[in-house]
Amino acid sequence: MPDFSLSPEQESLRDMARKFARTEMAPHAAECDKAARFPDEIYRKAFDLGLMNLNVPAEYGGSGLSLFDQCLIVEELAYACGGMTTSVIANCLALEPILLAGTPEQKERWLKPFCAAYQFASFCLTEPSGGSDAGGLRTRARKEGDHYVLSGEKCFITNAPHASLFTVFATIDPSLRHRGITAFAVPRSAAGVIPGKDEEKMGHRASSTSTVRFEDVRVPEADRLGGDGDGFALAMRTLDQTRTPIGALATGIAQAALDHAAAYSLKRQSFGKPISEHQAIQIKLANMAQAVHAARLLTWHAAWTIDHGAKGTLESSIAKCFASDSALHVADEAIQTFGGYGYMKEYPVEKLLRDAKLTQIYEGANEIQRSVIARELLRAYS
Amino acid sequence: MEIVVCVKPVPEPETRLRVAPDGRTLDAEGVKFILAGYDESAVEQALLMKESVPGSTVHVLSCGPAPRTEEVLRAAIALGCDKATWVEAPAPFASDPVRAAGAIAAVLRSGAHDLILCGKQAGDDEAGLFAGALGELLGVADLGFVVDLRWDASSSRFKFQRVTEPGVERWEAAPPLVVGLQQAWNDPRTAKLPNILKSRKAPIARAPADASGATPSSEPEKFELPPPRTGARMIEFKTPEEAAQRLVRVLREEAKVLS
Numbered sequence: 001m002p003d004f005s006l007s008p009e010q011e012s013l014r015d016m017a018r019k020f021a022r023t024e025m026a027p028h029a030a031e032c033d034k035a036a037r038f039p040d041e042i043y044r045k046a047f048d049l050g051l052m053n054l055n056v057p058a059e060y061g062g063s064g065l066s067l068f069d070q071c072l073i074v075e076e077l078a079y080a081c082g083g084m085t086t087s088v089i090a091n092c093l094a095l096e097p098i099l100l101a102g103t104p105e106q107k108e109r110w111l112k113p114f115c116a117a118y119q120f121a122s123f124c125l126t127e128p129s130g131g132s133d134a135g136g137l138r139t140r141a142r143k144e145g146d147h148y149v150l151s152g153e154k155c156f157i158t159n160a161p162h163a164s165l166f167t168v169f170a171t172i173d174p175s176l177r178h179r180g181i182t183a184f185a186v187p188r189s190a191a192g193v194i195p196g197k198d199e200e201k202m203g204h205r206a207s208s209t210s211t212v213r214f215e216d217v218r219v220p221e222a223d224r225l226g227g228d229g230d231g232f233a234l235a236m237r238t239l240d241q242t243r244t245p246i247g248a249l250a251t252g253i254a255q256a257a258l259d260h261a262a263a264y265s266l267k268r269q270s271f272g273k274p275i276s277e278h279q280a281i282q283i284k285l286a287n288m289a290q291a292v293h294a295a296r297l298l299t300w301h302a303a304w305t306i307d308h309g310a311k312g313t314l315e316s317s318i319a320k321c322f323a324s325d326s327a328l329h330v331a332d333e334a335i336q337t338f339g340g341y342g343y344m345k346e347y348p349v350e351k352l353l354r355d356a357k358l359t360q361i362y363e364g365a366n367e368i369q370r371s372v373i374a375r376e377l378l379r380a381y382s
Numbered sequence: 383m384e385i386v387v388c389v390k391p392v393p394e395p396e397t398r399l400r401v402a403p404d405g406r407t408l409d410a411e412g413v414k415f416i417l418a419g420y421d422e423s424a425v426e427q428a429l430l431m432k433e434s435v436p437g438s439t440v441h442v443l444s445c446g447p448a449p450r451t452e453e454v455l456r457a458a459i460a461l462g463c464d465k466a467t468w469v470e471a472p473a474p475f476a477s478d479p480v481r482a483a484g485a486i487a488a489v490l491r492s493g494a495h496d497l498i499l500c501g502k503q504a505g506d507d508e509a510g511l512f513a514g515a516l517g518e519l520l521g522v523a524d525l526g527f528v529v530d531l532r533w534d535a536s537s538s539r540f541k542f543q544r545v546t547e548p549g550v551e552r553w554e555a556a557p558p559l560v561v562g563l564q565q566a567w568n569d570p571r572t573a574k575l576p577n578i579l580k581s582r583k584a585p586i587a588r589a590p591a592d593a594s595g596a597t598p599s600s601e602p603e604k605f606e607l608p609p610p611r612t613g614a615r616m617i618e619f620k621t622p623e624e625a626a627q628r629l630v631r632v633l634r635e636e637a638k639v640l641s
């Protein structure tokens with residue numbers, strides 16, 4: 001039987017995340033956006049409260065939450081600031097390959113010390129020559145005895161300038177395409193790991209994004225995640241897990257946009273009455289509310305599906321794609337509701353649009369989500 | 383040190399309150415109950431005291447109905463309280479501070495306590511009677527409006543301050559002591575996520591409130607919402623100068639109270 005009511009436990013997790021988001025994150029969101037500041041002190045608090053390594057089981061020092069519970073938290077955080085949320089949850093993405101493919105020994109060695117202290121990990125898949133076509137990546141992993149030597153460059157890597165650990169996807173032989181891709185856990189301390197300068201971004205400016213160069217980095221075979229050639233499937237399985245929280249992140253941004261727009265519409269007067277009494281604005285708000293509600297339910301359903309043991313590729317792609325498109329649309333309509341003020345940086349809604357935009361691009365651009373959805377869909381008919 | 387902290391589930395401040403059909407109580411349907419700021423400060427004080435005096439335990443108690451009372455007790459456990467007792471009582475009973483104090487005193491009488499903390503007043507009715515009633519019923523000294531409570535091991539006394547209208551008073555007192563705390567002077571901590579998860583499984587002792595012979599100290603006669611406010615108007619501005627100019631113009635030209 002479907003059941004959409006949250007348990008008391010889920011309510012208390014959500015309430016805690018809401019309190020943190022609204023008291024610690026929200027007051028600094030505009031300032032960090034303006035200055036493109038990475039608010040280390042806020043991330044440290046998030047770590048202390050257990051909000052950072054949500055998907056890592058408690059035995060390795062994480063919070064061990066179901067995907068559903070992760071989504072509840074991510075939505076609350078994103079309501080206050082999408083950019084901070086991206087940086088807070090990036091560890092979940094970077095550590096997922098270790099959770100999925102790591103041996104017990106690797107998990108013990110990598111996850112335990114990592115989760116015991118405040119630090120960042122980065123997921124390194126995208127390259128300057130292409131992100132969507134992950135099978136065509138060019139970073140090389142040459143085998144030399146019991147080591148691999150990594151060389152190449154990754155780009156748009158979240159938290160890379162601050163990370164102490166990288167999960168890196170490289171190819172042992174580009175001619176093998178997908179079947180050559182292999183994953184590694186690489187510490188920042190390894191010689192030849194060189195994160196670049198922070199990129200100047202449109203949104204998510206409290207988050208940090210840069211290139212990472214690997215200049216003949218020696219990686220022991222013991223730090224390979226899975227076998228040679230298992231990396232592509234591992235990257236896809238990782239994204240199957242982490243795509244759904246991006247739906248939650250987008251939902252949080254959309255909910256914030258709706259709340260701002262509805263509150264403003266009651267205050268702002270035109271033609272002698274609050275604009276909320278003009279039907280055109282009411283229709284806008286009603287459509288925004290539908291989009292937010294549907295985005296949340298699709299996200300919850302995808303998370304529930306995966307928590308119940310299914311792969312959930314179709315469900316999570318639908319959730320991520322729909323929620324992110326909705327977030328952009330709802331943020332746009334929020335700006336329209338604010339009129340000229342909405343276009344001004346002094347008001348909070350234009351940031352929501354800039355932040356919403358990224359959710360259509362990262363963790364698999366929406367064009368890719370649509371092609372995945374179509375593939376899964378057509379399979380059922382053929 | 384045996385530390386006790388008493389908390390009351392109160393509606394979340396953003397709640398849109400409704401009066402129940404009986405006209406004398408709050409409609410609790412759909413209302414979220416939380417620890418109020420005063421109680422958060424009391425819990426924080428209990429935990430600070432525990433952390434500063436090795437070997438201390440914190441026992442949290444609350445009097446009220448299901449499920450709200452259990453929820454605030456779990457919130458207090460998630461913050462770090464060691465054990466919890468739910469003194470079960472229906473809402474009208476528990477909302478009478480003197481009867482609630484009586485029910486909690488009945489549980490506390492069977493143990494020895496050094497320090498009994500609570501908010502200086504409840505976050506909802508703000509009656510400010512509970513600490514005094516509890517002290518009286520237990521025969522223990524009680525003081526409200528307290529901040530910055532510390533244990534001085536050399537003199538075996540509590541040292542603390544009271545923030546009152548005329549100024550700040552410095553006090554010391556020997557245990558046992560009942561204390562009502564000021565709100566948010568100590569920056570109450572937020573529960574960590576793993577502790578929230580653990581708190582869901584923590585045992586909570588139950589003690590039915592002994593209602594026999596406890597006569598209500600007061601009973602609400604009628605409960606009504608304040609009339610909606612009208613006539614307020616926001617003046618939008620960018621600089622203080624602009625705000626002042628616009629305000630003067632409104633006072634002069636529209637309200638006509640300035641000439």
Ligand SMILES: Cc1cc2nc3c(=O)[nH]c(=O)nc-3n(C[C@H](O)[C@H](O)[C@H](O)COP(=O)(O)OP(=O)(O)OC[C@H]3O[C@@H](n4cnc5c(N)ncnc54)[C@H](O)[C@@H]3O)c2cc1C
Nearest residue numbers: 123124125126130131132156157158361362363364365367
């Ligand atoms: C702020 C930010 C943070 C990021 N963080 C990370 C990170 O931590 N780790 C990481 O590995 N990556 C990260 N990325 C990279 C992100 O995942 C990629 O940008 C994304 O996958 C798209 O890849 P691309 O930018 O190379 O675009 P391309 O792959 O070049 O695509 C360009 C356009 O073509 C479309 N397209 C491409 N192929 C197809 C196709 N077959 N059919 C239809 N349309 C297609 C795309 O959808 C897109 O619209 C981040 C990106 C940003 C902007």
